[in-house]
Amino acid sequence: EGVQPQEYTLIKMQVKPPLTGKLAALEGRNVYLAAATLRPETMYGQTNAWVLPEGQYGAYEINDKDVFIVTERAALNLAYQLLSKVPEKPSCLLQVTGQDLIGLPLTSPLTSHPVIYALPMLTILTDKGTGIVTSVPSDAPDDYMALLDLKSKPALRQKFGVKDEWVVPFELIPIINIPEFGDKSAEKTCIDLKIKSQNDKEKLAEAKRLTYLKGFTEGTMLVGEYKGSKVSEVKPVIKKMLIESGQAVVYSE
Ligand code: A2H
Secondary structure, X not given: OOOOOOEEEEEEEEEOOOOOHHHHHHOOOEEEEEEEEOXXXXXXXXXXXXXXXXXXXXXXXXXXXXEEEEOHHHHHHHHHHHOOOOOOOXXXXXXXEHHHHOOOEEEOOOOOOXXXXXXXXXXXXXXXXXXXXXXXXXXXXXXXXXXXXXXXXXXXXXXXXXXXXXXXXXXXXXXXXXXXXXXXXXXXXXHHOOOOOOOOHHHHHHHHHHHHHHHHHHOEEOOOOOOOOEHHHHHHHHHHHHHHOOOEEEEEO
16 A cells, blocks of 8 residues: 555446346446546557456445445445445445456447456456456556466366457557557567566566556557547546546545
């Protein structure tokens, strides 16, 4: 835990109705996987969501209609932060594991894919953000390696019940150019550093260090309404647009 609070944007990834399986009890509500991100301007490049298979999550009532699936820890923080909008002890409508969420079809803001799927990531921390992560493999080294692991290892897909069609069609979407790193900075750094898997912690930290700051200071948008603009200039604008349009909320911890 840092001394300064970190402000995240929670992206509302809606579970596409009809709600089936364990989530059938929530039919009639708007149910979202709420993913914490520091890079709202990258949402054009989402290819999937990440959940921790053995993670414990709950479906929490945020208001009359909206239900967020997050860790209990995040639900308590959210309840405290949204005060008037949620009861102080958020009501948990349903408890689920990450494994229960794998394969859920989602609609998420800005991405060019009409539907994306919830998939397993083994390195998710349950004491950070909401325990749900949105995946932008073009620009996030962790996302690139976790998706490559699933694409290249049929046994891994089988272990978690991941169907090929939730993974195979989802190619990287070039969304930001960084002069030194090209249009898919995460892929380039993972290849350059010879990163083997999502568990290659030290090298992934180095890849993130290399791309994160440069993406912000030197990146240019390749897609969307702000195509051609600097990332540093449009990041706050895109964040504000997502929040004002009800597609995201602010979350601090
Ligand atoms: B970022 P920080 Cl394109 N466990 O979003 C592991 N990782 C988590 C997490 C958790 N519980 N909660 C959030 N994250 C990820 C986009 C992105 C992110 C891009 C590039 C870099 C990047 C798409 N994934 O983060 O430790 C989320 O991934 C690089 C650090 O609080 C979130 O932003 O600094 C970021 O880690 C927050 O990490």
